[in-house]
Amino acid sequence: MNMKSTVDRALAKQVGPLPDGHPSVRIGKIGVLLINLGTPDGTDFRSMRRYLQEFLTDSRVIEWPKALWYPILYGIVLNTRPGRVGKAYQEIWNKDRDESYLRTYTRSQAEKLAEALKANDNVVVDWGMRYGNPSIASRIEALRAEGCDRIVAFPLYPQFSATTTATVNDKVFEALSKTRFMPALRTVPAYHDEPVYIEALARSIEAHLSTLDFEPQRVIASYHGIPQSYFKRGDPYHCHCHKTSRLLEQRLGWDKGRLMTCFQSRFGPEEWLQPYTDKTLEALPAEGITRVATFNPGFVSDCLETLEEIAGEGAEIFEEAGGTHYTHIPCLNDSPEGMSVIETLVRRELQGWV
Ligand SMILES: C=CC1=C(C)c2cc3[nH]c(cc4nc(cc5[nH]c(cc1n2)c(C)c5CCC(=O)O)C(CCC(=O)O)=C4C)c(C)c3C=C
Ligand SMILES: [Fe+2]
């Protein structure tokens, strides 16, 4: 059955046959939009600059007054950072698809979710990015064009932060503000303490550790940081991260202290959430901790910050400081455990709609 006939039939059921000259109205479908942070279209200077400009002019991400920030951004950051970070992206680029793994995994998550939900033939699954492509606005427009009059928007961040979840939702609302026939909207809340998420993390950690020929003395849960000042002004991110770690430690049944919570990816001169992952990795060998595992519970998919910074640089820092054994546990990505989290949360938000 083609999509158009489904939509037209749904419409005919509601309003009867359309009179001549009536504009086409498409209704009767439900859209599910998975949204991650974003990624540059390429690793060249121009692509990197475009991406970083969109990212770093987001006032949810950089809260400094524009009069102070923009001269620094346009005078220094956007002239120097694109080249340097572009080289880092090259190291972790998915050469088979000529794109970053964040984009590869997000697409795959949407495809697998669509397969899991295929019994509901009025549900359309799509994916988009907060920065870069495919943009949230373009995907909302596509869902409307397919006849979606209800949309579930899913910011792919387990822990809430204004710098991530809120800015994704802002963009969704902004895109809807431009539609005349506005769909009903549900946004999937942060899920830092959802049993299905804790269970998925625990299983992926246990599976990875069981493949090792050494036993890590410490396992570091490394979350992306935010500036300390955002936390002090009420961003719940810090508490969400610590709750995830606490529930995970309980589920794993580990002694207190084996699982450590740290924060990575500082940007700019401000103090960020601590302890810092890099400083921790540097300090541990002097305390007799020479075997560690790291993982990134706050990242739904592997990306620059997990592959280059933690799997790559993290190992170098630790080994240079005297560490002997280092392993990085991949993100949940599109694994069966990762998909069980996404599917469970989406099915919950779809209740009453399907
Ligand atoms: C002040 C700046 C930043 C804040 C606050 C911030 C919060 C934050 N970010 C993520 C997730 C990701 N960030 C990624 C890359 C990235 N982050 C920043 C800056 C801030 N992030 C920059 C400038 C960049 C780009 C790379 C760089 O220039 O260093 C990514 C990776 C994207 C990819 O394509 O691989 C992710 C994912 C979270 C979860 C978060 C707050 C909770
Ligand atoms: Fe970031």
Ligand SMILES: [Fe+2]
């Ligand atoms: Fe807290």
